[in-house]
Amino acid sequence: MHNPPADNDSTIYKTLLESTKAIPWKIDWASKQFTYIGPQIERLLGWSQDSWQSVEDWAARIHQDERESIVNFCVERSLHGADHEADYRALTQDGGYVWIRDVVHVIRTPSGEPEALIGFMFDISERKKTEEQLLQLQKQLEEYSYKDGLTNVANRRMFDRVLEQTWLDAKRNQQPLSVIMIDIDFFKQYNDFYGHLQGDEVLKRVAHTLNGAGLRVKDFFARFGGEEFALILPETSEASAIKIAERCRNLVFKEQIPHAASKIGQILTISVGVASTIPVSNHESKVFVEFVDSLLYQAKKAGRNQIVQGANQG
Numbered sequence: 001m002h003n004p005p006a007d008n009d010s011t012i013y014k015t016l017l018e019s020t021k022a023i024p025w026k027i028d029w030a031s032k033q034f035t036y037i038g039p040q041i042e043r044l045l046g047w048s049q050d051s052w053q054s055v056e057d058w059a060a061r062i063h064q065d066e067r068e069s070i071v072n073f074c075v076e077r078s079l080h081g082a083d084h085e086a087d088y089r090a091l092t093q094d095g096g097y098v099w100i101r102d103v104v105h106v107i108r109t110p111s112g113e114p115e116a117l118i119g120f121m122f123d124i125s126e127r128k129k130t131e132e133q134l135l136q137l138q139k140q141l142e143e144y145s146y147k148d149g150l151t152n153v154a155n156r157r158m159f160d161r162v163l164e165q166t167w168l169d170a171k172r173n174q175q176p177l178s179v180i181m182i183d184i185d186f187f188k189q190y191n192d193f194y195g196h197l198q199g200d201e202v203l204k205r206v207a208h209t210l211n212g213a214g215l216r217v218k219d220f221f222a223r224f225g226g227e228e229f230a231l232i233l234p235e236t237s238e239a240s241a242i243k244i245a246e247r248c249r250n251l252v253f254k255e256q257i258p259h260a261a262s263k264i265g266q267i268l269t270i271s272v273g274v275a276s277t278i279p280v281s282n283h284e285s286k287v288f289v290e291f292v293d294s295l296l297y298q299a300k301k302a303g304r305n306q307i308v309q310g311a312n313q314g
């Protein structure tokens, strides 16, 4: 057994405890009263040292979103005599909050009952801020990985994901699904004539123009690759899809983008393939998209600046 510290020692311990950044505290289990809390608490949260009377004061100063779960967790752990730690937002006197990590040690009676809790509160707001920034960054990265860097519309990866989901829904509900594939005419010549940077600008402009062509919330537009774009139209019949394909062609034409190197006129045009299907169990979305792409190829071969349609393939 150690002897209790002499007065001199306890002064040293007190000085040490009260000069750390971590805030020491002690609660008597039977009365649920604070028997001690370091004066540093006032600097951190604004609440004066003597305002920490009972566990009620502690609980009331936990952000309400996690108050109940934190209190329940700490009571449950303490009853089991288990040391524990909890992260929560502690409310400050001026209405803000600070992220705290409370590290708790349970002192038990010889029979194992909790007698007192002692612990340290650590200010972990900087760590939490970094965690939140990392999460934000992760979200942004995920967003970037589904977005085309040049045009800012969805990319091929996102197209594949949306198609897969839309295909399954259409199969389950036996609803028609339409896909439109779009390709800029003589884009190689455009690049050659105006330069690649100007080509990039046109891709952005066309993407922006076509992004609003499907009017329903569920309509989905993506850059399929290069100078090719695609629209997925759930619950859309062939007749409606053809109208939207027409709208696409008109929208781009109305932009009146000069294309002096086009072999079919002086204005930039697009070719379009469009088809609808009601998927059945042995149909594959990939095969359907290849079919729509072949319609687009037919539009190119037939002279460009036109729409070729096909139905019920899949």
Ligand SMILES: Nc1nc2c(ncn2[C@@H]2O[C@H](COP(=O)(O)OP(=O)(O)OP(=O)(O)O)[C@@H](O)[C@H]2O)c(=O)[nH]1
Pocket (backbone or CB within 6 Å): 150, 183, 184, 185, 186, 187, 188, 189, 191, 195, 196, 197, 198, 199, 200, 203, 225, 226, 227, 300, 304
């Ligand atoms: N500026 C620019 N050009 C691109 C980009 N992606 C693909 N291209 C160009 O798009 C052109 C596509 O050429 P082709 O596939 O021959 O098609 P096209 O010239 O449009 O001819 P048709 O489709 O037959 O009318 C190529 O010259 C590519 O370099 C891009 O991100 N920026």
